[in-house]
Amino acid sequence: MPQLGLELKAMTTDYMEFECMACSKMFSRLWFDISRSYDRVHYKHPRAPDEVEVSMSEGIGIFCSAACLEASRDRVMRDQGVLIPRVRPGIEPIECCAKCAGPVDMSDWHLTFSEALLEEQAHARVGTHEFEYLAVVCKRCAPKFGTMRSIEIEDREPSSSTPAKSPSGLMEKAC
Numbered sequence: 001m002p003q004l005g006l007e008l009k010a011m012t013t014d015y016m017e018f019e020c021m022a023c024s025k026m027f028s029r030l031w032f033d034i035s036r037s038y039d040r041v042h043y044k045h046p047r048a049p050d051e052v053e054v055s056m057s058e059g060i061g062i063f064c065s066a067a068c069l070e071a072s073r074d075r076v077m078r079d080q081g082v083l084i085p086r087v088r089p090g091i092e093p094i095e096c097c098a099k100c101a102g103p104v105d106m107s108d109w110h111l112t113f114s115e116a117l118l119e120e121q122a123h124a125r126v127g128t129h130e131f132e133y134l135a136v137v138c139k140r141c142a143p144k145f146g147t148m149r150s151i152e153i154e155d156r157e158p159s160s161s162t163p164a165k166s167p168s169g170l171m172e173k174a175c
């Protein structure tokens with residue numbers, strides 16, 4: 001995140017300066033980012049490419065190198081209460097929830113964690129060089145997500161009185 005007094009410095013270097021969350025090095029231009037957001041996918045099978053609609057995206061990790069990202073990724077996610085599944089999600093219509101292993105309807109709003117290599121470009125634009133999903137979380141495990149008021153995940157375990165009752169067809173993918 002930009003710090004106070006950054007603006008003066010930015011005028012001489014042209015680029016924002018960041019502090020790596022792992023090694024505390026100051027750096028700019030290219031950064032490895034971990035973000036969380038609310039996404040939903042607009043599937044346009046079979047010919048048009050699918051479109052991912054992103055809402056409330058927020059950076060939760062910023063690193064100077066792939067090595068610093070590697071060293072910190074698990075801790076950043078643990079702080080979010082979400083573990084990265086062995087098989088990382090893609091954008092199939094149904095992906096697996098990282099908390100309960102239940103189905104996530106990707107066409108509906110859901111909590112998404114992703115990482116990317118980003119680059120600051122001219123005119124305050126940000127280019128994305130590499131992008132990968134780390135985890136997706138279902139509505140049952142991120143219950144506030146339906147209201148869009150908060151993106152905090154509740155620490156409370158899902159109540160045993162509300163078993164996962166999925167609409168038929170949603171359980172086709174083995175998680």
Ligand SMILES: [Zn+2]
Pocket residue numbers: 020021022023024025063064065068
């Ligand atoms: Zn670093």
Ligand SMILES: [Zn+2]
Pocket residue numbers: 097098099100101102137138139140141142
């Ligand atoms: Zn879940």
